Amino acid sequence: MAMRLEVRGLTVELPTRSGWIRPVNDVSLTLGEGETLGIVGESGSGKTMLALALMGLEPPGARRKGEAWLQRATANGNGAGAGSSKREDMLAAGPSEMRAVRGREIAMVFQEPMTALNPVLRVGAQVEEAIRVHEPSLNVSEIHRRTLDALTRAAVPEPERRARQYPHQLSGGLRQRAMIAMALAAGPGVLIADEPTTALDVTVQKQILELLAALRRELRLSLLFITHDFGVVSQIADRVAVMYAGRVVEEGPAAEVLRHPRHPYTEGLLRAAPRLVRERLASIPGAVPALDALPTGCAFAPRCSRHVAECDVAVPELIHASGASENHRTRCILAR
Numbered sequence: 001m002a003m004r005l006e007v008r009g010l011t012v013e014l015p016t017r018s019g020w021i022r023p024v025n026d027v028s029l030t031l032g033e034g035e036t037l038g039i040v041g042e043s044g045s046g047k048t049m050l051a052l053a054l055m056g057l058e059p060p061g062a063r064r065k066g067e068a069w070l071q072r073a074t075a076n077g078n079g080a081g082a083g084s085s086k087r088e089d090m091l092a093a094g095p096s097e098m099r100a101v102r103g104r105e106i107a108m109v110f111q112e113p114m115t116a117l118n119p120v121l122r123v124g125a126q127v128e129e130a131i132r133v134h135e136p137s138l139n140v141s142e143i144h145r146r147t148l149d150a151l152t153r154a155a156v157p158e159p160e161r162r163a164r165q166y167p168h169q170l171s172g173g174l175r176q177r178a179m180i181a182m183a184l185a186a187g188p189g190v191l192i193a194d195e196p197t198t199a200l201d202v203t204v205q206k207q208i209l210e211l212l213a214a215l216r217r218e219l220r221l222s223l224l225f226i227t228h229d230f231g232v233v234s235q236i237a238d239r240v241a242v243m244y245a246g247r248v249v250e251e252g253p254a255a256e257v258l259r260h261p262r263h264p265y266t267e268g269l270l271r272a273a274p275r276l277v278r279e280r281l282a283s284i285p286g287a288v289p290a291l292d293a294l295p296t297g298c299a300f301a302p303r304c305s306r307h308v309a310e311c312d313v314a315v316p317e318l319i320h321a322s323g324a325s326e327n328h329r330t331r332c333i334l335a336r
Ligand SMILES: Nc1ncnc2c1ncn2[C@@H]1O[C@H](COP(=O)(O)OP(=O)(O)O)[C@@H](O)[C@H]1O
Pocket: 014, 016, 023, 041, 042, 043, 044, 045, 046, 047, 048, 049, 050, 059, 291
């Protein structure tokens, strides 16, 4: 599988009154062509900040460190064999280079489409704009045709009529489809979806997940799928990375992590996932720690039922979990 995205040691620092905090802390991950990586974690674990930092959309004043190599698709759709010029470190790219990459190479859909769509512009005009930015030479009728193609690809029924409507005239599910159409309009190889189904009811959620799965197959799309819900991960992800307090604490093949989690935090999340457990749901006691008051050792220690003194000495390394697949790793001293 050709590599599409390779993130190494991504750290995001934000200035606060009590000093710099790290909502994203030394995160490394890879995403292959046509692959879906699920990023899971409770609210506040740094998932959105990770996505924004990759897109170059982090808040003003933020500092980013690390590398994020994006491998562009070649004309024949095969990422392999391309010259090194096709590989670009997005963290080293300037604002204008990032504008050329965003939408064209990597795109993002958000949890609440209403915040990303412009309420006073017709849906079609917004998709048109997403195409025009990257292909200014297309004429009006070509752009119109491409817009209808994009809406059709996102399974928007009656695309001509929907294109003439305003976002508020669409249901939540249709708005998310329009967002997906817009995100994919310029043909990016990588799509980041940040809780795209969280605001939707279960039936519509399922339809959107099926749409993303179909698009991924048709377009060989690489998907970074962010969610707090392991039930969703089980439906869409090949691999999963679990985040806690800005760090990846467990990663591995989705099926294996779901069946045999190797970090107490992942175990806790799975026990709290409504669609995966039959017995009584058990939420994890306590809350995600404040980023300006992290424990010296394992960040999960205050909530961990298996905590021992050694956990507080240093932040555990992300290590291979003994007896697990080669690419299944966990940040817990128990894994040794
Ligand atoms: N603009 C900001 N300034 C300061 N802290 C922020 C800002 N945005 C997010 N945070 C903090 O960063 C952490 C991660 O947030 P976020 O990435 O939104 O988490 P998630 O998407 O996993 O819920 C949280 O502690 C949040 O309070």
